[in-house]
Amino acid sequence: MNASDSPRKDTPEFHRARYLELKAQAKAANSRRVTARRSENPREIPQELIMVQDLIPGGWYRSHRLPRGNSLRIANEFATHGVSVLLWNAADPSERYNPADTVKVQWTARIGPGKLLFSDMGRVLASITADTCGMHDCIAGGSTPESNARKYGADSHHRNTRDNFLLAAGKQGLGPRDVGPCITFFAPVTTDSAGRFVWRYGAIRLGDYVDLRAEMDLLVALSNCPHPLSPEANFEARPVRAMLWRSPPAAADDFCRTATEEAVRAFENTDAVLAS
Amino acid sequence: MGAKIVTSSRDPDTAVFDRIVAARTPWSGMLRSGQVLSIVDLEGQQAVDTLFYAADDFAERYCAQATLAAQGSAYIGAGTLILSNRGRTMLTMLADTVGEHDTSAGACSCEANTVRFGHHTRYMHACRENFVVELAKHGMTKRDVVSNINFFMNVPILPDGELAIVDGASKPGDYVELKAEMDVLCVISNCPQVNNPCNGFNPTPVRVLIWDA
Secondary structure (H helix, E strand, O other), X not given: OOHHHOOOOOOHHHHHHHHHHHHHHHHHHHHHHHHOOOOOOOOOOOHHHXXXXXXXXXXXXXXXXXXXXXXXXXXXXXXXXXXXXEXXXXXXXXXXXXXXXXXXXXXXXXXXXXXXXXXXXOOEEEEEEEEOOOOOEXXXXXXXXXXXXXXXXXXXXXXXXXXXHHHHHHOOOOOHHHOOOOEEEOOOEXXXXXXEEEEOOOOOOOOEEEEEEEOOOEXXXXXXXXXXXXXXXXXXXXXXEEEEEOOOOOOOOOHHHHOOHHHHHHHHHHHHHHHO | OOOOOEOOOOOHHHOOEEEEEOOOOEEEEEEXXXXXXXXXXXXXXXXXXXXXXXXXXXXXXXXXXXXXHHHOEOOEOOOOEEEEOOOOEEEEEEEEOOOOEEOOOOOOOHHHHHHHHOHHHOOOOOHHHHHHHHHHOOOOOHHHOOOOEEXXXXXXXXXXXXXXXXOOOXXXXXXXXXXXXXXXXXXXXXXXXXXOHHHOOOOOOEEEEEEOO
């Protein structure tokens, strides 16, 4: 075969073929991960590894600095219906969590064990190194004064995630323009074939947890308010445990870093900047 | 799918603004409360990445997540109330000849392109480039880019979570029409992406029209 036989790289046909190849690869990778390997993180974190821990009351928020390589454990000890999270690059908070890239790059809205939380800069903020729930929401967001009014009545005045994030961001020196869309853990929102949201009953269990390993120095905000699509008619203010802990360094064959070619490239982007 | 088709009888000849936005380029303009905006996909299958900001305070801007949570479904269509991050209705979607539009997959960027398609795509034009340059005209920066609406972009979210950009459903001449419910700045990137099907692998021009109330 001579050079003139190879497909031209600037044609729609070339780009379509490349896209379909990536899509097929991703579909295979995502279906393999339904039986993703078990996390090596301990279920009970040894006391000597815990840097900070807190029981965030229902309706409340907390923000933390999380240095690269350490992890945030969110432990759903009371089966709360959603813990919303925002993340920023601590060195430059104009780089922040981007749910659109998170779902698009990984070809799924089902962000679970082994998946990555992307910034808007093609880099990885955090890896999900453990996740016993696997049902989280990147699409419908956290609660707001308006969603609370719809659910609980106009005069209910419960706390909400939008205001919590303004407060959490403010206490890290950030403003309203730094508060973008979020991810909500333990919020089993799926879509039906018509695109309607469906809350999966039974997907929130006592004692489920996720670990987010920081892949750069982070600012993290957590808001412990029930998700706007939670079917509970009353505002159930359950606490949630948040722990910052010294997690083991990523091995060369770390699952989060190597599972897909997209993950490999994302970490090339992430590590290159941190090394410079 | 639950696509709802609603047509409009507005006459382009009565529009107070009528502009072709060239392939791969941005546009921005102010809509006064009551004015109606139309975006026409002239050649079909052309994603139009769109953001809205309240004219009197740009810190109030379109909120994709609040918009979807309030309507209980994952796509933008006729009847959708476009909500701000303060819970106010910025616009109402009056007409739509396609049925469903994405607002979860965001804008393409040079940086995300490297992850999705390979490092060789870093120096290809992208929507975020358009947004940052256009927002700068209004005193805003990359910080102000949030999840946008992708008119004419088809991104089904399947019950198992699978999410992928697929061939656009829009035909030549399909349009959306939105009524401003407050004074808003509209910022558009006519998407330059050629690495996925959002533009039929061939970016084309679109037309923007505005009618007075």
